[in-house]
Amino acid sequence: MTDANHQIRVSVETEYLADQSDVDNQRWVFAYHITIRNEGRFSARLLTRHWIITDGEERVQEVHGEGVVGEQPNLAPGQEFHYSSGAILETEVGSMRGSYQMIAEDGTCFDAEIPAFTLATPHALH
Structure with missing residues (x-):
C-alpha cells in the first residue's frame, strides 16, 4: 500500500503483432506500451520488475528482472516514463x-x- 508521498500510476496499451506471430506453431506475439507516471510527492526510481503472464490455458510464467528495457528510470513528481x-x-x-x-x-x-x-x-474475445 502506498501513501500520498509514493504514488506511481501505470497505464498500458496493447497490440497484436500478426506479422510476427505464427498461428500454425501456436505462437502469438503481442506488444505492450507502458506509461509510468509519478503522482507522488517524492522522486522515485524503478529498481526491478515482476510480471505474471497467464495464457488462455491458465499456464503461468513469472518474470523478474532489473529495470525495464535496460533502464532504471528516476521519475520526479509529475514526470512520466514511456516504454x-x-x-x-x-x-x-x-x-x-x-x-x-x-x-x-x-x-x-x-x-x-x-x-x-x-x-x-482481434475477434478472440466476443
Whole structure:
C-alpha cells in the first residue's frame, strides 16, 4: 500500500503483432506500451520488475528482472516514463499483471502495481 508521498500510476496499451506471430506453431506475439507516471510527492526510481503472464490455458510464467528495457528510470513528481516491450503466448488470448519495485528519494521502498491487462488477437474475445 502506498501513501500520498509514493504514488506511481501505470497505464498500458496493447497490440497484436500478426506479422510476427505464427498461428500454425501456436505462437502469438503481442506488444505492450507502458506509461509510468509519478503522482507522488517524492522522486522515485524503478529498481526491478515482476510480471505474471497467464495464457488462455491458465499456464503461468513469472518474470523478474532489473529495470525495464535496460533502464532504471528516476521519475520526479509529475514526470512520466514511456516504454514498449512484448510477450509471446502459446494461445491467442492471455493476461499480464505485476509490479515495479521502486525506491523514493526519502529512502522508502515500495511496489507500484501494474494492473492486469488482456492480450488478445482481434475477434478472440466476443
